[in-house]
Amino acid sequence: xxxxxxxxxxxxxxxxxxxxxxxxxxxxxxxxxxxxxxxxxxxxxxxxxxxxxxxxxxxxxxxxxxxxxxxxxxxxxxxxxxxxxxxxxxxxxxxxxxxxxxxxxxxxxxxxxxxxxxxxxxxxxxxxxxxxxxxxxxxxxxxxxxxxxxxxxxxxxxxxxxxxxxxxxxxxxxxxxxxxxxxxxxxxxxxxxxxxxxxxxxxxxxxxxxxxxxxxxxxxxxxxxxxxxxxxxxxxxxxxxxxxxxxxxxxxxxxxxxxxx
Amino acid sequence: xxxxxxxxxxxxxxxxxxxxxxxxxxxxxxxxxxxxxxxxxxxxxxxxxxxxxxxxxxxxxxxxxxxxxxxxxxxxxxxxxxxxxxxxxxxxxxxxxxxxxxxxxxxxxxxxxxxxxxxxxxxxxxxxxxxxxxxxxxxxxxxxxxxxxxxxxxxxxxxxxxxxxxxxxxxxxxxxxxxxxxxxxxxxxxxxxxxxxxxxxxxxxxxxxxxxxxxxxxxxxxxxxxxxxxxxxxxxxxxxxxxxxxxxxxxxxxxxxxxxxxxxxxxxxxxxxxxxxxxxxxxxxxxxxxxxxxxxxxxxxxxxxxxxxxxxxxxxxxxxxxxxxxxxxxxxxxxxxxxxxxxxxxxxxxxxxxxxxxxxxx
Amino acid sequence: xxxxxxxxxxxxxxxxxxxxxxxxxxxxxxxxxxxxxxxxxxxxxxxxxxxxxxxxxxxxxxxxxxxxxxxxxxxxxxxxxxxxxxxxxxxxxxxxxxxxxxxxxxxxxxxxxxxxxxxxxxxxxxxxxxxxxxxxxxxxxxxxxxxxxxxxxxxxxxxxxxxxxxxxxxxxxxxxxxxxxxxxxxxxxxxxxxxxxxxxxxxxxxxxxxxxxxxxxxxxxxxxxxxxxxxxxxxxxxxxxxxxxxxxxxxxxxxxxxxxxxxxxxxxxxxxxxxxxxxxxxxxxxxxxxxxxxxxxx
Numbered sequence: 027x028x029x030x031x032x033x034x035x036x037x038x039x040x041x042x043x044x045x046x047x048x049x050x051x052x053x054x055x056x057x058x059x060x061x062x063x064x065x066x067x068x069x070x071x072x073x074x075x076x077x078x079x080x081x082x083x084x085x086x087x088x089x090x091x092x093x094x095x096x097x098x099x100x101x102x103x104x105x106x107x108x109x110x111x112x113x114x115x116x117x118x119x120x121x122x123x124x125x126x127x128x129x130x131x132x133x134x135x136x137x138x139x140x141x142x143x144x145x146x147x148x149x150x151x152x153x154x155x156x157x158x159x160x161x162x163x164x165x166x167x168x169x170x171x172x173x174x175x176x177x178x179x180x181x182x183x184x185x186x187x188x189x190x191x192x193x194x195x196x197x198x199x200x201x202x203x204x205x206x207x208x209x210x211x212x213x214x215x216x217x218x219x220x221x222x223x224x225x226x227x228x229x230x231x232x233x234x235x236x237x238x239x240x241x242x243x244x245x246x247x248x249x250x251x252x253x254x255x256x257x258x259x260x261x262x263x264x265x266x267x268x269x270x271x272x273x274x275x276x277x278x279x280x281x282x283x284x285x286x287x
Numbered sequence: 288x289x290x291x292x293x294x295x296x297x298x299x300x301x302x303x304x305x306x307x308x309x310x311x312x313x314x315x316x317x318x319x320x321x322x323x324x325x326x327x328x329x330x331x332x333x334x335x336x337x338x339x340x341x342x343x344x345x346x347x348x349x350x351x352x353x354x355x356x357x358x359x360x361x362x363x364x365x366x367x368x369x370x371x372x373x374x375x376x377x378x379x380x381x382x383x384x385x386x387x388x389x390x391x392x393x394x395x396x397x398x399x400x401x402x403x404x405x406x407x408x409x410x411x412x413x414x415x416x417x418x419x420x421x422x423x424x425x426x427x428x429x430x431x432x433x434x435x436x437x438x439x440x441x442x443x444x445x446x447x448x449x450x451x452x453x454x455x456x457x458x459x460x461x462x463x464x465x466x467x468x469x470x471x472x473x474x475x476x477x478x479x480x481x482x483x484x485x486x487x488x489x490x491x492x493x494x495x496x497x498x499x500x501x502x503x504x505x506x507x508x509x510x511x512x513x514x515x516x517x518x519x520x521x522x523x524x525x526x527x528x529x530x531x532x533x534x535x536x537x538x539x540x541x542x543x544x545x546x547x548x549x550x551x552x553x554x555x556x557x558x559x560x561x562x563x564x565x566x567x568x569x570x571x572x573x574x575x576x577x578x579x580x581x582x583x584x585x586x587x588x589x590x591x592x593x594x595x596x597x598x599x600x601x602x603x604x605x606x607x608x609x610x611x612x613x614x615x616x617x618x619x620x621x622x623x624x625x626x627x628x629x630x631x632x633x634x635x636x637x638x639x640x641x642x643x644x645x646x647x648x649x
Numbered sequence: 650x651x652x653x654x655x656x657x658x659x660x661x662x663x664x665x666x667x668x669x670x671x672x673x674x675x676x677x678x679x680x681x682x683x684x685x686x687x688x689x690x691x692x693x694x695x696x697x698x699x700x701x702x703x704x705x706x707x708x709x710x711x712x713x714x715x716x717x718x719x720x721x722x723x724x725x726x727x728x729x730x731x732x733x734x735x736x737x738x739x740x741x742x743x744x745x746x747x748x749x750x751x752x753x754x755x756x757x758x759x760x761x762x763x764x765x766x767x768x769x770x771x772x773x774x775x776x777x778x779x780x781x782x783x784x785x786x787x788x789x790x791x792x793x794x795x796x797x798x799x800x801x802x803x804x805x806x807x808x809x810x811x812x813x814x815x816x817x818x819x820x821x822x823x824x825x826x827x828x829x830x831x832x833x834x835x836x837x838x839x840x841x842x843x844x845x846x847x848x849x850x851x852x853x854x855x856x857x858x859x860x861x862x863x864x865x866x867x868x869x870x871x872x873x874x875x876x877x878x879x880x881x882x883x884x885x886x887x888x889x890x891x892x893x894x895x896x897x898x899x900x901x902x903x904x905x906x907x908x909x910x911x912x913x914x915x916x917x918x919x920x921x922x923x924x925x926x927x928x929x930x931x932x933x934x935x936x937x938x939x940x941x942x943x944x945x946x947x
Contacts (some may be wrong), residue, residue: 042810116850131854376744383741511897624803628799648674
């Protein structure tokens with residue numbers, strides 16, 4: 027399996043009055059690695075939700091490998107979702123289940139309900155061995171049979187990564203994967219994700235709060251602010267003013283923030 | 288791609304052993320080394336012409352390792368033991384032969400049921416077509432005099448009882464709380480005499496024992512006993528409800544005291560305030576919201592139980608239910624039961640509303 | 650994001666108002682208690698003056714310190730078999746009723762929750778899903794809640810009375826009498842627990858293409874399970890008490906022996922049975938605390 031291309035074509039999303047993203051045009055090649063940066067509320071998460079077909083655009087088109095997502099039937103949509111893996115800031119594991127069960131459950135999109143129950147509770151040796159192998163690539167294969175809530179936060183994060191890799195996706199979306207991890211570990215996690223995606227030729231789109239990490243690990247940064255694309259370039263071409271502008275507050279926003287306090 | 292990933296298995300055994308004691312948090316560095324290892328392995332693999340033999344061998348090795356991990360997986364024997372115990376006990380209950388759900392479908396039971404179903408139809412409508420007008424008339428006649436009295440007395444019984452039990456619990460909780468009822472509360476420094484320590488220990492134990500005795504014995508049993516001991520009147524019913532609920536609230540209140548944020552109390556006590564004063568000024572205000580929530584929850588069950596205590600002869604709804612049953616007026620009986628169910632649902636709604644008011648008043 | 654003008658300023662006075670709301674609630678409680686007491690004619694003096702015989706009271710509470718295992722009937726009858734019979738019947742009724750009630754409670758509780766038709770866990774893509782959201786889901790949940798309300802708002806003793814009238818005396822009616830209201834009680838709380846379980850894992854599974862059954866069974870149910878277990882255990886304790894009380898209706902549980910001994914004025918025997926019930930409750934409570942602690946860790 028290799029990566030898929032992503033195409034946003036004049037995409038706008040509105041949540042009632044507020045704007046998620048406004049008129050975004052973006053093209054991401056198969057196997058490319060892109061970091062989305064920008065202040066919170068700038069539309070990073072919305073873009074990722076669009077790419078995962080969790081959210082429909084109010085206006086415009088999202089195409090994956092040339093297919094318009096709005097044209098998919100519900101069944102095709104489910105199949106499409108099974109080719110997109112997402113890593114969440116809050117991990118979204120089932121802490122009550124064991125590690126291999128959490129990993130195995132992610133193939134639900136390609137299994138019947140009963141087939142999945144079998145994978146979870148009466149797994150074949152082959153499928154567990156496969157999960158063991160993936161866990162090994164993130165360094166926690168020893169925890170294969172542990173209850174997930176007995177793992178440390180960092181270990182659980184690795185379970186989430188292993189889970190997304192086990193899904194064998196064409197696109198890997200990561201929504202602020204390291205914002206609740208300490209800085210030293212954050213770098214390892216980002217590197218792990220980038221390497222894993224590169225090795226498997228998966229398209230990787232990661233939203234990041236930490237600019238330094240984004241600059242060090244990605245060759246393409248997309249800066250978002252208020253739902254609009256401010257820049258889209260190689261970090262070496264970007265001046266420090268571009269970043270300052272991305273995060274600086276307008277006068278209006280400063281008043282708004284003051285009112286909040 | 289699958290094959291590629293599978294090929295990386297060669298380093299498993301070694302790495303696994305090396306990492307056996309390292310958690311993932313610390314082995315990020317080894318990870319990098321391992322990747323290098325793997326690349327080397329893969330190169331070697333290609334040189335050997337990707338031999339299928341070696342591949343199979345690795346697969347086998349991995350399966351062995353997985354089996355070993357499965358064997359060593361952390362197992363919670365207490366949890367498992369309890370699951371087995373539950374199963375055994377359920378099977379025992381169903382097979383011990385003291386009952387059979389089939390008893391409900393015997394011919395006699397069926398005949399009984401048929402008769403019951405015809406008799407719960409309002410008396411004037413038995414054997415004739417349903418008529419809402421007649422039904423309304425009958426309902427008015429049956430409930431007009433009785434319902435208001437039955438409902439108010441049931442309600443009054445529950446309210447009087449729960450207020451009493453709330454007060455009782457308020458006295459029981461502080462003297463049984465482990466952090467308050469001791470020679471030097473809240474872990475304040477001091478060297479209590481052996482006598483003081485054992486006196487407090489005894490007090491706590493006695494009060495706790497009483498609380499558990501009170502709540503282990505159901506309201507209905509208390510009422511049955513008190514009815515004979517205290518004579519007729521509302522007192523036995525009120526006390527029965529109050530005793531049982533005081534036991535329950537006493538324990539719940541004690542737990543809130545023991546889990547309370549002690550900082551305010553500690554500083555109060557350190558300034559020389561007595562236990563009562565500390566409890567009233569530093570703990571009670573903080574815990575009052577929770578006390579009220581529990582109080583209203585218990586009031587709901589009090590309404591439920593107050594209905595039933597009438598079966599023993601108190602003038603609550605249960606008494607009317609009992610009377611109509613004794614007179615084989617099943618139509619009346621069912622309607623009184625429905626009336627009680629309405630009262631309980633109403634009580635729940637009021638309690639839910641009051642609880643919301645309390646919660647939002649924080 | 651939307652600045653609410655004056656929101657910071659409004660907090661202060663609301664906080665103070667909150668304090669007086671609570672004070673009003675407390676005052677209301679005492680007022681209601683007083684009205685109720687007057688209505689019932691609860692006079693603290695008559696409580697003592699109307700007691701017919703202080704001797705009976707002294708005898709009864711005096712017997713609390715000397716429970717007996719030898720029958721007081723004078724026949725030197727050993728009481729242990731009766732105690733064991735009462736314990737067995739109490740346990741059997743409570744366990745059988747709870748096993749029915751938990752199953753029914755899970756099914757009803759699931760139907761009465763809104764996870765399976767509302768919110769982001771189920772898609773809104775197909776016509777069927779839209780119908781589920783708008784009409785089918787809410788109406789099934791509504792009917793289930795009504796049914797639950799009816800089940801739990803009739804006390805187990807009243808269920809017992811009605812079942813007795815309907816089917817005649819059989820042990821199965823006792824089991825049903827406990828199981829019916831307990832199904833309702835459990836279902837109500839279970840549905841709240843299912844609705845309040847964290848939904849992240851379910852959403853993640855849905856984003857990976859999982860169907861509704863998987864999302865609910867793997868993503869949501871395990872997250873609600875610890876709470877469900879703890880609550881069922883607590884209710885088991887209550888079921889034991891209910892089963893004991895059913896003895897007053899002629900079933901061979903502890904209540905039967907209590908009433909029989911009491912009516913014969915064998916107070917020491919009564920206390921034996923009361924302490925037995927106490928022992929049962931303590932054991933179950935200890936057991937459920939042990940299990941709950943496990944669950945927090947596991």
